[in-house]
Amino acid sequence: MTPALTILVVDDDERLRERLGQALADRGLRVLLAEGHAAATGLARAHPIDRAIVDLRMPGPHGLAVVQDLVALRPDIEIVVLTGYGSIATAVEAMRLGARDYLTKPATADRILAAFETDPEPLQEMEFDIPTLAKLEREHIERVLRECNGNVSRAARALGVHRRTLQYKLAKFPVKR
Secondary structure (H helix, E strand, C coil), X not given: XXXXXXXXXXXXXXXXXXXXXXXXXXXCCXXXXXXXXXXXXXXXXXXXXXXXXXXXXXXXXXXXXHHHHHHHHCCCXXXXXXXXXXXXXXXXXXXXXXXXXXXXXXXXXHHHHHHHHCCCCCHHHCCCCCCCHHHHHHHHHHHHHHHCCCXXXXXXXXXXXXXXXXXXXXXXXXXXX
16 A cells, blocks of 8 residues: 655645645545645655645745745655636746646645646646736735725725725726625
């Protein structure tokens, strides 16, 4: 019987980290959990790790720093970056640093595991859907509005625009708050 693969889940969202860890353990993997960069690199120094799932946006060092340091510690590690705020630039950078794949949330445990099993496309052959400027602006406004708990005045200040300007943009496309 072959030993179970060890997979490291790095995410600052405790609930997501625990649930994903349990789903992976239920599929026969040995799971290690880390809430950020320091815990992830500490576990990588202490344990043999075959694979890692790394959230992109975390407090402290960015997920890309985690990818870079995990690859430096364990050159044969396979990494999938998981993010709620995907962009072409961060996808390319993650792959350049050694990530195997780049998935946007929500992603099921089966989808994440499938990313480890499929052959990654060479970076120069990857085709990207380039989002329009309007779509990027809308997604950014939605994210800032969520971070401001739906408070339009606070979101306008954070975005550096007048409240009426933000209200005008919100009227063009309704945002779920």
